[in-house]
Amino acid sequence: MAETARHPAHRYGNRPTMKDVAARAGVGLKTVSRVVNGEAGVTPDTERRVQEAIEALGFRRNDSARVLRKGRTASIGLVLEDLADPFYGPLSRAVEEVARAHGALLINGSSAEDPDREQELALALCARRVDGLIVIPAGTDHRYLEPEIRAGIATVFVDRPAGRIDADVVLSDSFGGARAGVAHLIAHGHRRIGFIGDQPRIHTAVERLRGYRAAMEDAGLPVDDGWVSLGSTDPARVREATAAMLAGPEPVTAIFAGNNRVTVTVVRELAPRERPVALVGFDDIELADLLGITVIAQDAAALGRTAAERLFRRLNGSDDAPARIELKTVLIPRGSGEIPPSS
Amino acid sequence: MAETARHPAHRYGNRPTMKDVAARAGVGLKTVSRVVNGEAGVTPDTERRVQEAIEALGFRRNDSARVLRKGRTASIGLVLEDLADPFYGPLSRAVEEVARAHGALLINGSSAEDPDREQELALALCARRVDGLIVIPAGTDHRYLEPEIRAGIATVFVDRPAGRIDADVVLSDSFGGARAGVAHLIAHGHRRIGFIGDQPRIHTAVERLRGYRAAMEDAGLPVDDGWVSLGSTDPARVREATAAMLAGPEPVTAIFAGNNRVTVTVVRELAPRERPVALVGFDDIELADLLGITVIAQDAAALGRTAAERLFRRLNGSDDAPARIELKTVLIPRGSGEIPPSS
DNA sequence: CCGCTCGGTGACAACGTTGTCCAGGGCCTA
């Protein structure tokens, strides 16, 4: 039979609205709104009737409509690289906790280290009108965010600085950490030290390499081209790089691994070898204590927390100039970094 | 200078709207909508003018309004325990990928294993009108979701079944996995085997204990009360439980650890001990290969993927009866589970 | 040459909520 409704059924599966609740409770629409929002000016008796109607109908306020009216979503967005990476999980969780403390919900998405996907995600979050945005950049040009920032979406970058725009950024001292780690190896007698890092497009990779070079230069040591390898963290690539450095007449006696993904693969590659090779890795790893892996630890949770706090400070009206906040790293000696050179 | 605006400025930081774009392009509102949504029926010339206006103003469609009108948010929610846990990170990521393939955004939140927080989160997501919900239950009573499900929010549970409502659930074969793991220890000669698991409120903990008991019974072995410990995965608690089982005249010679958190702590506790103790852990762990930890591996990503696929099948209209999907586990021998009893 | 179709376009209502304003009734005071 003819469906005569002028507008097709696009109501949320026939969810009750405040209007329905009002009708059932025999009160006005606005009174329901008042009860739902805990506003003053409602008789206890009226309130009870409304509550009962809400209960009976299973009413739940539609936040989309609320957002549309109020202009604030009480949610923030986080664009990161990969939620499955043990470095980003804790970071995200820390952001979530801060958001929760401010009554906001966190929406996060993985860019998979793809600049286009980063942009797509960030803009999708802006379209949802998140109040603020935290971004771990995959790309190097963030001018696409300018209209959003101008429109009032607070934005903070973490782990890596923004490209071509001026914005808050919270990062670890990659340069200093790497420099200290490599200096540690040098202090234990190494002269030929390899560096395996992430893609040169990534800021932290470049900074850590810079730290490596600085430490070598500090000690007056030369750096052979064959000792340095930047590229993807794909295990095959890293294994190959490791093997290459350890081959030939003058192999490296120690390796500095540029991040947690690299460290894991290098450890696996070194394990079966006879000749011991010293190793210091950037990023701490679970169970590294038992495996005796010396690392430069950065605090992922602190990064997230700091960035989120800065974001909410902005959301609460602060308009300081964009700042660069750098967190210290810690060298944790556990054995692998204290192996003397063997050759 | 009385601010005479009747309605205060609650527009999103003065973001341009379709109306603004229309005015600038000299066209009607609906035409802008058509261009933005790529609908047919717009002259190339008109489209160009609109695109230019969009560009110039930095317009971005307001998804809240869109959602309000369309009734679909193209987003799904995921309530999990803790994003920082290496088990849930990959699970969440897998869900995200499936969502992305369906053009949906994923919003996830951590319940911190607190039933109240689980409910608060799930309902908050429903208030945002996510199209579907995936829940890793912390609580044991999910009747609070009934109105939501009735209202059309597709819901799938993962890792643990729903409490007191009938709904889809995707889980690993905890019972079978634990049984196989304990049988493996028995096959290597162990007779006194300890079990350390998560809180008895948690379904997987109970199932794995059941598997442990079944394996012991299969072999006709008694189970001493002192060999079984269920409780939080807090390291101190687990260390204590481990120490207790290893003390006394008849200590256990092997331990079955109920999940990844427990395994990590037990490994740390066993490492410094002289007398070797066999160990099999539920859940695989990064670097467990190097440490030679035998595990019952479950595929977190597959859990998430399967649940998400089921969810989207429902969103696309499937109305099969709620099903229980169980994924197999795999025993990966790496050494720690093959240590013979020492006594 | 008229009427009809058809493609492009815009006016308008509606989605569900909240802010503003007004009405009515009860109560207190003069």
Added chain:
DNA sequence: TAGGCCCTGGACAACGTTGTCACCGAGCGG
């Protein structure tokens, strides 16, 4: 008892978008 005030409750518009429908002019067949 009249006047005024406060307190509760409701009518209405607006948030920014999309679906529906109507309009207009061009092209075409009769």
